[in-house]
Amino acid sequence: xLKIENLHVRVAGKEILKGLSLDVQAGQVHAIMGPxxxxxxxxxxxxxxxxxxxxxxxxxxxxGQDLLALExxxxxxxxxxxxxxxxxxxxxVNNTYFLRTAFNAQRKARGEPELDSxxxxxxxxxxxxxxxxxxxxxxxxxxxGFSGGEKKRNEIFQLALLEPRLAILDETDSGLDIDALKMVxxxxxAMRDPARAFIVVTHYQRLLDYIVPDVVHVLADxxxxxxxxxxxxxxxxxxxxAWVAQRRVAGAA
Amino acid sequence: xxxxLLDELGGADTPERAEAWRYSRxxxxxxxxxSFVAADPDLALAPEVCAQFAWPHTQGRRLVFINGRLSGAHxxxxxxxxxxxxxxxxxxxxxxxxxxxxxxIGVPGANAARWQTTLDLQVxxxxxxxIEQxIGVPGGDLLGVFDLHIQVAERAALxxxxxxxxxxxxxxxxxVKLGMAGQSQVRRSDALFGGRLQRLELGVELAGxxxxxESRGTFVLRGREHAEVRLDVRHQARECACDVLxxxxxxxxxxxxxxxxxxxxxxxxxxxxxxxxxxVLLSALAEIDTQPVLEIHADxxxxxxxxxxxxxxxxxxxxxxxxxxxxxxxxxxxxxAFCAQALGAIGxxxxxxxxxxxxxxxxxxxxxAQ
Numbered sequence: 001x002l003k004i005e006n007l008h009v010r011v012a013g014k015e016i017l018k019g020l021s022l023d024v025q026a027g028q029v030h031a032i033m034g035p036x037x038x039x040x041x042x043x044x045x046x047x048x049x050x051x052x053x054x055x056x057x058x059x060x061x062x063x064g065q066d067l068l069a070l071e072x073x074x075x076x077x078x079x080x081x082x083x084x085x086x087x088x089x090x091x092x093v094n095n096t097y098f099l100r101t102a103f104n105a106q107r108k109a110r111g112e113p114e115l116d117s118x119x120x121x122x123x124x125x126x127x128x129x130x131x132x133x134x135x136x137x138x139x140x141x142x143x144x145g146f147s148g149g150e151k152k153r154n155e156i157f158q159l160a161l162l163e164p165r166l167a168i169l170d171e172t173d174s175g176l177d178i179d180a181l182k183m184v185x186x187x188x189x190a191m192r193d194p195a196r197a198f199i200v201v202t203h204y205q206r207l208l209d210y211i212v213p214d215v216v217h218v219l220a221d222x223x224x225x226x227x228x229x230x231x232x233x234x235x236x237x238x239x240x241x242a243w244v245a246q247r248r249v250a251g252a253a
Numbered sequence: 254x255x256x257x258l259l260d261e262l263g264g265a266d267t268p269e270r271a272e273a274w275r276y277s278r279x280x281x282x283x284x285x286x287x288s289f290v291a292a293d294p295d296l297a298l299a300p301e302v303c304a305q306f307a308w309p310h311t312q313g314r315r316l317v318f319i320n321g322r323l324s325g326a327h328x329x330x331x332x333x334x335x336x337x338x339x340x341x342x343x344x345x346x347x348x349x350x351x352x353x354x355x356x357x358i359g360v361p362g363a364n365a366a367r368w369q370t371t372l373d374l375q376v377x378x379x380x381x382x383x384i385e386q387x388i389g390v391p392g393g394d395l396l397g398v399f400d401l402h403i404q405v406a407e408r409a410a411l412x413x414x415x416x417x418x419x420x421x422x423x424x425x426x427x428x429v430k431l432g433m434a435g436q437s438q439v440r441r442s443d444a445l446f447g448g449r450l451q452r453l454e455l456g457v458e459l460a461g462x463x464x465x466x467e468s469r470g471t472f473v474l475r476g477r478e479h480a481e482v483r484l485d486v487r488h489q490a491r492e493c494a495c496d497v498l499x500x501x502x503x504x505x506x507x508x509x510x511x512x513x514x515x516x517x518x519x520x521x522x523x524x525x526x527x528x529x530x531x532x533v534l535l536s537a538l539a540e541i542d543t544q545p546v547l548e549i550h551a552d553x554x555x556x557x558x559x560x561x562x563x564x565x566x567x568x569x570x571x572x573x574x575x576x577x578x579x580x581x582x583x584x585x586x587x588x589x590a591f592c593a594q595a596l597g598a599i600g601x602x603x604x605x606x607x608x609x610x611x612x613x614x615x616x617x618x619x620x621x622a623q
Contacts, residue, residue, distance in 0.1 A: 048571075048575050049574075049575070050571055050575075051567070051571070071574070071579075071580070072571060072574040072575050073574045073575075073577050073578060073579045073580065073583075075575075076574070076575055076576055076577035077577050081575075081576075082575055084572065084575075087572070088566075088568045088569050088571075088572040090566075090569045090572065090573075090587070090590065091590065091594070092589075092590025092591065092593045092594055093586055093587070093590045098573070098576075098586075101578055101582070101586070102573070102576035102577045102578050103577075105577045105578050105579060105582065106576075106577035109577065141590075142572075158576065162576065162577070
């Protein structure tokens with residue numbers, strides 16, 4: 001579904017990703033772990049199409065098409081979704097209006113019929129129930145005055161509503177208490193599907209106790225330096241990232 | 254004529270007048286180079302112009318002026334709560350639960366034309382409501398000068414929505430003097446669109462104790478449009494309050510100026526003065542200047558002001574796009590939300606939606622953007 005080859009990305013003149021390669025199949029959950037500054041968030045932002053990230057080499061192919069050639073909204077319509085590490089507050093834009101506009105814009109771009117407000121609200125209520133979210137969230141402006149946990153849950157709610165085919169979760173666990181973490185994980189697990197893939201970017205192993213990945217990668221200094229099954233996350237938790245760095249030095253020697 | 258116009262409207266004879274016209278002098282000078290004839294008040298209105306003001310919910314309470322003169326054919330006033338003097342120069346809102354709709358239309362003729370008029374309005378109702386609308390019909394050079402004197406009596410309250418929509422060859426200078434007696438309340442919401450030069454001078458005297466003014470407003474400009482808003486709010490009695498919140502948007506080569514002057518005069522103790530002016534530029538060639546000027550000469554005054562000029566929030570724009578909303582639609586949503594901060598106070602839903610739609614319609618398509 002997603003094939004990243006030798007990706008080099010520069011941000012503000014500084015090279016952050018230095019030859020990252022990743023192959024994600026439909027139905028899989030990939031976890032990307034790594035120390036601060038390794039380039040984890042850069043990866044998510046590049047895949048979603050944020051400006052200011054200069055791809056200097058490499059390629060990203062999504063369902064056989066060049067993902068990097070698409071505008072952010074085209075990527076969304078093609079099924080790519082980024083759950084933001086820091087969801088943006090947008091005063092004055094009502095959450096329901098925003099969600100419906102996004103939902104219908106994607107459908108329109110795919111040549112599917114748009115939903116009217118009744119049909120849309122019905123769908124929204126179904127998804128709210130699954131995530132145990134309050135209706136009240138819908139009447140507020142997008143993320144405005146939301147607590148950290150509410151913002152993250154709103155991201156997962158959008159994920160559930162928009163039903164993307166490739167979901168990237170950028171440190172969705174940061175700033176969450178254990179109850180909110182479980183709720184987020186439940187939301188994600190309910191969405192696991194043979195046709196859908198997840199890339200879960202995280203600093204800690206904790207989230208992966210609840211969202212069990214098929215593959216775990218360690219990202220350090222702009223590259224994937226180690227890949228393995230779910231047990232790799234536990235080894236990291238035990239030994240710390242320094243352990244990976246030592247193994248790399250040993251391998252190079 | 255040229256020199257006279259410059260001198261009359263924006264003369265540089267005193268340093269104060271020179272300063273007050275600093276940002277709009279060139280736009281005024283361009284006007285002064287034209288030869289104006291007196292605008293014809295008997296010109297017919299095209300159906301689409303009538304449709305702009307013939308709102309069903311203000312039927313029976315509408316006064317229409319064409320090129321400065323009251324039009325009997327288009328006016329429609331049956332409400333007993335509104336008393337109009339024979340020459341229509343003086344209007345008295347005694348008791349009106351429903352709004353008075355005041356419409357001023359500038360209609361261009363074959364030559365550059367000019368109109369000028371003065372209106373006196375007295376408000377003694379505790380629930381008066383006024384919709385003031387200015388239309389500058391496109392198609393020819395036009396200059397309107399409108400002086401409005403409003404006196405709001407003790408304990409009276411006025412809810413006032415002002416909408417001006419001008420064609421690109423229209424210029425409109427409005428000089429509003431608002432006097433407020435003790436415990437009176439005025440809530441004014443302005444929306445300014447279009448015009449080669451539109452200038453709103455809003456002078457307010459909070460003359461009686463505990464008078465309260467709320468001024469909300471927005472301007473949305475594009476092309477080479479030029480708008481200047483100048484507020485001069487004077488706290489003259491104890492415990493008065495003013496709360497000023499304006500939002501400006503300029504695209505392409507448009508130019509906006511907001512001057513928010515609030516003076517708390519000696520003896521106006523216990524005043525509360527708030528001012529917020531935020532502005533967004535949608536193009537590198539657009540320009541907005543904002544100047545909050547607070548002068549305080551009294552004691553126990555609470556005052557706060559903030560003024561910014563910036564770009565549209567790129568993070569918010571990317572957030573909307575990442576969810577599938579196309580760039581232009583995302584821009585419109587953000588600009589509409591920005592203006593809505595100033596228009597949210599309009600209680601009349603239909604009117605607010607109408608103004609929202611006008612603001613959105615004035616954002617250019619991507620190919621027209623610079």
